[in-house]
Amino acid sequence: MKIIGLIIVVVTGALLIYAAADFPAWSDPASPASTYLSPYFIEKTMEETSVPNIVTAVLADYRGFDTMFETTVIFSAGVVCFFLLRISRREEEEPETRYYRHVLTGVTIQLKEGYKIPPSADFERIDAVWTPPDLIIKTGCRILIPFIQLFALYVIAHGHHSPGGGFQGGVILGASVILFAISHDLRTAVRRMSEKLIGILCAVGVSIYAGTGALCLLLKQNFLDYSALAGVLHVDPITARSHGILMVEIGVGIAVLATMIWIYNNISSAGRYRQGL
Amino acid sequence: MTDLISTVVAKYNYWIYITLMMIGLYAMIAKNNLVKKIVGMNIFQTAIILFYVSIGVKKGATIPILEHGHGPDVHHVVHAVDYINPLPHVLMLTAIVVGVATLGVALALAIRIYNNYNTLEENEILTQVREK
Amino acid sequence: MDIMDIIVLVLLFSGLFFLTGGAVGILRFPDFYSRLHPAGKLDTLGSLLAMTAFALFNLHHFSLGALLTSLKILLIVVFIFLASPTATHGIVDAGVRAGLAPWTKGQKRR
Amino acid sequence: MSEQYPALLVIVPLLSALVISVAGWVNKRLCFPIAVAALGVAAWSSVGLLFRVLDEGVIVYKLGGWSPPMGIAYYIDYLNGLVLPVVSIVALLNLISSKKIVEQQFPDKAGPFYTLYVLMVTGLLGIVVTGDAFNLYVLLEIASLTGYGLLAMGEERAPLATLNYLYMGTIGACFYLLGIGYLYIVTGSLNMVDIARLLPPLYQSKAVLAAFIICMVGVWLKMAFFPLHAWLPNAYTYANSASSGLIAPLMTKVMVYVMIRLILTVFTPKFVFNTLAVHDAVVWLAVIAIVMGAVLALKERNLKKMLTYIVVAEVGYMVGGAWLGNRAGLTGAVLHIVNDALMTLCVFLVVGNIVYKIKGYAFGDLKGLFAKMPFTMGAFVIGALSIIGVPPTCGFFSKWYLILGAIQAHQYGFMVALLFSSLINVVLFFRVFEIGFYEPFSDHEGHEHHPAVMAEAPLTMLVPLYVVAISLILVGLYTGDIVNHIVQFVIPKGFM
Structure with a gap:
């Protein structure tokens, strides 16, 4: 296998190097890629969409259709992880000994199969291998998480004016929740943000994007033509495009946030929703 | 000779991406461990991202965020030569997301395989399959 | 070369010195826990010093914008000061929980 | 409303997939009807589009109102006008049939299953309808990712087979992306029609040559063209039916469509067949693909795996036909996309019915099946005859065009390979018939032979099967009309 691999690699590499002979040199301002479409985007974006960040404008407006499917790719990855890994409730809830912890005293209670304690603030359900979360990590994360989330919201909201947008902000937001799950344990994290909520948020995020596009369709314009929203938002068509971009960015942010957590939850626990693989 | 060297230097971004890509491809073909193959796959995808992003660079240009004042009266004249090509960045945002999604699915599959066979070495799995 | 430049240079080079020491330590130490020791301590201190140097260097031409930028850099410093030791501690904690025994004298490098 | 059909075709399944995923958390029983309704709308609008194309010619739909090449546009011409209804109808029929299988195999995961199913169809429809090379890549990844998820849910070996598919599929998709990058670097455009407009002065460029090779290898990887087919049989065999x-x-089939689209629209036949002139070599590769597919199928003692090797051979038919470089060959290839989608659906639905009832698909499990499941096996006979190429089933006509093309292009090797693989198919299928018809039914456990009791698959699985089986004959009978009204307009002017 190693020799075959080497041969394939050498042949492919030779082909690529051969082709690179006809490429423009690096950072050549006169290359076709820099002179054909990009001047249009650079010079017209501000007039046509009133968004100073050209990447955001191209991402969410000129090529907004790509981005919608990009969000769908993330969404489908989340669904695939859930579909493949999640152990169905029937298999999981077979008679097993349950462990609870009395939060105030820290006493652990072991219950024989079939018994359970109704959900209350005094008791939390824990895994058999549960150990108390480390104090330093818990405190450190507790200090950091609010700032991380604030920053994430800033990144989403300022996608028009600075590097950022829905994907980046959504990932940071998701990372903050994952940090919480790491610093405490998965059960606590899932209790704060249930599986059902995450699953629905994923779909809601993508629906905000696709729904904005479909709204334009209903307003007698082409799909994703945000200028159709001008009448609804009471602004001129160009500002409407800017607002439309913000709407879809929020949708992207929600979808990415939820999917990141969903993928983490499923992969880190192999679908058992308990601690550890 | 100097010609060749200047060509090589002027296009160094392509050589870097080709090298990275071939490392990834080789890892995907020749490695035995399934997770190492996934790592190779990621290197492979990242090489393509590097390639695209390097297309966007323009000498003497800055990031494609327009300088702008506040209010409707402020207008700046925008010259295309001052800003780098935004399109590759847009495309690569998509490709990065696709890469992350693929990585997630691949890891999920690897976990399923590990649960079934208790190993991630491909030859060990194949022996187990043959024994059954 | 005024006094500011000298302070910046001293800070920067001491930062780089600690970062290099951290890198050497990660390579040279014998096991998981001891390798995290330079990674946690020296990298934090090194980046703190280097970042402070950047913040000072940025104040060379004093203006409100430069001051804001320097404050942002100092915020990063605070963030690293919090996050880096916590992360290292977390990794060590995970190692202990997973049952990895620390290296003792006479054993092979791991 | 009809001017919005191109958008509806993709948007309705996408939105429904999201609704299904929410419904999976609220009420699982809603998932299946929503999925059927979504694919029904998609099928309706794809047929509507086909008729609009027949009336008006090429339809351009600008997404976001931006005109190409700035924005993304859909181009619907005769080629994808023909492929779209096939994709949506095949998906709809299989969806109806899959209800019982899902209830039997993973009832808890009906929500995510139907979500992924509908998303995959969205991706496939999008690939076929789009006119933007990069958009095609994104949709390709949607179709692939959901496909990995769907295929990995099966027997114990399914995840490993799917992971191998994932490696290969990712290399394929990345190669395609890289090829598009090469085209972008020399033309600066991503729109297919625009690239074709900008390419002619660059035909001698090494970058365009490399772009073409890389794109083709990527697409071949995805469609399992012979030396690159290794992932396909296992991935398809161990998946749920x-x-x-x-x-x-x-x-x-969709990847074959992409290949034909790349040849016809992006790189243009002039470059592929005149400047490059490697088509003879590719046809010979196709010959090897057909022969090897047939021979490897002969080796298998397992119905589903045998069918997957037939799929590999059929890919060889289509690639060979498209690369013959003449009118009859291309007609045969396009026609074979339609026919092969229906034929493969027919036989795989039969396998689904058999697995549903017998829980096995090795040859040993098929004993006495004609007595046990007469209707299923009846449809299997029709599907098998079509794959073999017996008139009046549709398989005969596309093969006829392919052979005609081979003779016109003086590619006698390809003709011989087609005939050889037909002969092998006869052997393959009559072996199955023999086991199913003559050997008595026996249980897995006991060896006592008892008279077979009829235990037919439920009606929701039989009805789609018979719709396909009858359509095999109908498409065969109306081949002339399809060729005269649709396929002949696919072929660009100046083609022999």
């Missing part, structure tokens, strides 16, 4: 019934007929 609901998924393999969707992916086996559609994924490879």
